[in-house]
Amino acid sequence: MNDLIKIRMANNNDTKEIILLVVQGLNEFGFEIDFNTSESDLLNIDEKYNKNGGVFLIAENNEAQLIATGGLLKITDNLYKIRKMYVAKSYRGKGLGKHILTELENHASKNGAKKIILETTNLMVAAIGLYKSFGFKEGSEVLDSPRCEISMVKTYIKK
Numbered sequence: 327m328n329d330l331i332k333i334r335m336a337n338n339n340d341t342k343e344i345i346l347l348v349v350q351g352l353n354e355f356g357f358e359i360d361f362n363t364s365e366s367d368l369l370n371i372d373e374k375y376n377k378n379g380g381v382f383l384i385a386e387n388n389e390a391q392l393i394a395t396g397g398l399l400k401i402t403d404n405l406y407k408i409r410k411m412y413v414a415k416s417y418r419g420k421g422l423g424k425h426i427l428t429e430l431e432n433h434a435s436k437n438g439a440k441k442i443i444l445e446t447t448n449l450m451v452a453a454i455g456l457y458k459s460f461g462f463k464e465g466s467e468v469l470d471s472p473r474c475e476i477s478m479v480k481t482y483i484k485k
Contacts, residue, residue, distance in 0.1 A: 330387065330388035331385055331386070331387055331388070331393070331422070332385065332386050333383055333384070333385045333386075333394075333425065333426065333429060334383070334384060334386070335376060335381055335382065335383060335384075336371055336375075336376075336382040336383065336384045336395070337371060337372055337376065338370065338371055338372045340371070340384060340392065341368065341369070341371060343384075343392040344368060344371070344382075344384065344392065344395055344410075345359065345368055346392075347392055347393075347394075347395055347412050347414060348365075348368065348395065348410060348412055350412075350414070350415075351412040351413075354415070355447065355449045355450065356449075357473050360472075363470075363471060363472055364409075364470040364471050365471075367397070367399065367409065367410075368410070371397075374399065375397050375398070375399060378399075378400050379400035379437060380397065380398045380399045380400040380406065380433075381397070381398050381429075381430065381433045382395070382396075382397040382398070382410070383395070383396050383397070383426050383429055383430065385413075385417075385422055385425075385426065387417075392414075393413065393414045393416075393417045393422065394412065394413040394414065394417060394422045394423070394426055395410050395411070395412045395426075396408070396409075396410060396411045396412075396423075396426035396427065396429075396430050397409040397410045397411075397430075398430040398433055398434055398442075400437070401443075403438060404438060404439060404440040404441060405439070405440070405441050405442075405443070406434040406437075406439045406441075406442045406443075407442070407443050407444060408427070408430060408442060408443070408444035409444070411423060411426065411427065411444075411453060418452070423453070423456050424456065427456065427457075427460055431460070431480075435482065439482055440481065440482050441479060441480065441481050441482065442462075442479070442480045442482075443465060443467050443477060443478065443479050443480075444457065444462065444477070444478050444479075445467075445469050445470065445471050445474035445476065445477055445478075446474055446476050446478065447473055447474050447475060447476065448475060448476060454476070454478075457478050460480065461480050462478040462479065462480045463478060463479060463480070464476060464477070464478055464479075465477040465478055465479035467479060
């Protein structure tokens with residue numbers, strides 16, 4: 327990955343830029359953002375993620391432009407959920423998604439995760455491939471997002 331790209335923990339000051347990137351990603355697949363759904367988590371990243379045992383990461387280029395996002399929401403002490411994995415179109419295929427997903431998994435593992443779940447849509451073929459390459463398998467979890475029809479799960483066995 328390019329050394330000029332910085333990954334850091336997001337906070338509420340980043341909300342506008344995060345929402346803009348998410349909206350761009352959703353629009354590519356014919357979706358619109360809806361804060362009356364699970365997307366309301368973007369309106370208070372600090373409370374929903376960073377102060378609740380999870381983490382919300384962003385990647386910035388050398389001009390401090392937001393180019394990727396990924397959130398890890400703590401559901402219970404043992405269960406975490408990947409949320410808002412988006413990479414700006416011009417930065418895809420450069421390993422950013424892999425890097426952010428690795429950081430999110432590391433955070434979950436350090437905090438005792440036994441299982442990580444996520445939701446996606448059949449339209450996001452590249453994302454599904456990424457998740458499968460990390461060992462996620464299709465699951466049967468209840469879906470929170472109205473646009474998603476696939477749940478995926480990865481279970482950890484503590485050594």
